Amino acid sequence: MSDSQTAPHQPTVLDRVLAIGQMLQHDMDRSFSDTGLSTSRTHLLWVLHHAGPSTQRSLATALQVSARNITGLVDAVEHHGYAARTAHPTDRRATLVTLTDLGRRTMQRMASEHEQLSRELVAGLAPDEADVLMRGLTHVEGVLARLIAEAANPAEVRS
Amino acid sequence: MSDSQTAPHQPTVLDRVLAIGQMLQHDMDRSFSDTGLSTSRTHLLWVLHHAGPSTQRSLATALQVSARNITGLVDAVEHHGYAARTAHPTDRRATLVTLTDLGRRTMQRMASEHEQLSRELVAGLAPDEADVLMRGLTHVEGVLARLIAEAANPAEVRS
DNA sequence: TATTGTTATACTCTATAACTATA
DNA sequence: TATAGTTATAGAGTATAACAATA
Numbered sequence: 293m294s295d296s297q298t299a300p301h302q303p304t305v306l307d308r309v310l311a312i313g314q315m316l317q318h319d320m321d322r323s324f325s326d327t328g329l330s331t332s333r334t335h336l337l338w339v340l341h342h343a344g345p346s347t348q349r350s351l352a353t354a355l356q357v358s359a360r361n362i363t364g365l366v367d368a369v370e371h372h373g374y375a376a377r378t379a380h381p382t383d384r385r386a387t388l389v390t391l392t393d394l395g396r397r398t399m400q401r402m403a404s405e406h407e408q409l410s411r412e413l414v415a416g417l418a419p420d421e422a423d424v425l426m427r428g429l430t431h432v433e434g435v436l437a438r439l440i441a442e443a444a445n446p447a448e449v450r451s
Numbered sequence: 452m453s454d455s456q457t458a459p460h461q462p463t464v465l466d467r468v469l470a471i472g473q474m475l476q477h478d479m480d481r482s483f484s485d486t487g488l489s490t491s492r493t494h495l496l497w498v499l500h501h502a503g504p505s506t507q508r509s510l511a512t513a514l515q516v517s518a519r520n521i522t523g524l525v526d527a528v529e530h531h532g533y534a535a536r537t538a539h540p541t542d543r544r545a546t547l548v549t550l551t552d553l554g555r556r557t558m559q560r561m562a563s564e565h566e567q568l569s570r571e572l573v574a575g576l577a578p579d580e581a582d583v584l585m586r587g588l589t590h591v592e593g594v595l596a597r598l599i600a601e602a603a604n605p606a607e608v609r610s
Numbered sequence: 611t612a613t614t615g616t617t618a619t620a621c622t623c624t625a626t627a628a629c630t631a632t633a
Numbered sequence: 634t635a636t637a638g639t640t641a642t643a644g645a646g647t648a649t650a651a652c653a654a655t656a
Contacts, residue, residue, distance in 0.1 A: 330622070330623085331623095332622080332623060332624090333622095357623085357624070357625090358624070358625060358626080360624085360625070360626080360627095361623070361624060361625075364622085364623075364624090365623085368622085383632080383633075384631080384632060384633085385630095385631065385632045385633065386632090
């Protein structure tokens with residue numbers, strides 16, 4: 293209980309974003325119980341929902357994970373009835389993964405829940421406040437993108 | 452490539468927060484390479500840094516994970532020299548986990564990096580904009596906390 | 611009896627490497 | 634020779650259940 297050394301500083305924008313992100317993750321995990329879904333599996337279904345039938349190769353590229361990982365994720369969503377493997381019409385090496393009706397309905401429901409949550413989160417704010425909030429977040433995202441790009445490419449210090 | 456059904460709607464505050472959270476996670480993962488650390492292990496060290504020497508039981512409560520999980524995390528941070536198990540002075544069932552010098556120095560460095568990032572993320576904003584951003588995020592966090600509490604306790608619809 | 615931490619077991623997400631079938 | 638997807642193997646994070654030592 294006793295804080296040994298670090299003073300509990302004022303929460304910053306970074307702290308708030310981290311806290312909100314953690315709450316969102318927690319909430320998602322809870323909503324997945326008994327669905328056979330998870331963050332990774334849902335991400336895969338989400339990509340399928342937007343891109344339509346896809347090869348596992350293209351899914352691996354979209355999710356930025358290994359081919360082996362996609363095999364496991366497709367196994368899982370197929371087993372739970374959200375997607376199915378079908379033959380590729382022209383390339384017999386490849387597999388096309390397609391959403392089932394259940395998968396499609398599930399993604400549509402998630403999209404509408406996402407929209408509703410998007411509205412609820414800012415419902416109590418004045419329009420101009422919501423505006424500044426949005427612009428502030430856009431700014432933060434831009435700075436972060438720049439910092440990450442610099443860290444990944446430490447050579448040049450932008451002039 | 453072809454968006455099959457969902458129109459690419461305008462990004463919302465929720466979308467921005469999710470994107471920023473993902474970037475932060477990605478950046479953290481990158482910074483962990485070759486340190487023997489990870490999000491979970493760092494979280495444990497962070498709690499130790501603030502709470503001081505702790506039993507594994509209290510760490511399990513603080514991180515909200517199982518006792519078994521703590522055994523593994525402590526094994527790992529001990530193996531990498533960030534913390535050590537010591538005997539509890541009065542309860543011979545319990546183990547006290549304490550940070551080593553390396554662990555303490557690492558947490559201090561992370562704290563200062565966190566503070567620097569906190570400053571950088573809002574550095575380009577006008578003071579009043581940063582203010583509204585902060586208040587907007589506090590609002591969002593509050594709404595989210597309420598929604599999660601309601602979802603966990605669906606009985607009463609708040610009057 | 612209750613609590614602390616461990617071992618046993620299992621599931622998910624992730625990776626690399628070797629291999630098969632096809633291009 | 635290169636590519637798509639699988640199997641083999643491994644490590645991390647997570648869980649529950651059974652168990653030993655201690656309270």
